[in-house]
Amino acid sequence: xxxxxxxxxxxxxxxxxxxxxxxxxxxxxxxxxxxxxxxxxxxxxxxxxxxxxxxxxxxxxxxxxxxxxxxxxxxxxxxxxxxxxx
Numbered sequence: 001x002x003x004x005x006x007x008x009x010x011x012x013x014x015x016x017x018x019x020x021x022x023x024x025x026x027x028x029x030x031x032x033x034x035x036x037x038x039x040x041x042x043x044x045x046x047x048x049x050x051x052x053x054x055x056x057x058x059x060x061x062x063x064x065x066x067x068x069x070x071x072x073x074x075x076x077x078x079x080x081x082x083x084x085x086x
Contacts, residue, residue, distance in 0.1 A: 004056075011060040027084050 005019040025031055040046040050058070079085045 008056055011056050024085050026079055
């Protein structure tokens with residue numbers, strides 16, 4: 001995740017932004033899940049239609065038109081108040 005977030009930050013020209021990995025998690029979160037299309041490639045002959053680089057560029061273009069509302073701190077506090085973080 002750190003690599004993808006870094007690539008997106010670089011594409012957006014926000015190299016000063018880096019993900020904050022706190023080690024905390026929400027109750028019920030799947031914490032160790034990784035995408036792997038190897039089986040789909042092998043069995044189905046699947047090939048992605050969009051490269052990672054093109055997908056990041058497309059996402060960055062969309063993000064540039066958005067107006068952010070950073071609610072991370074508020075959401076984190078609410079989860080903790082409800083006992084939903086570990």
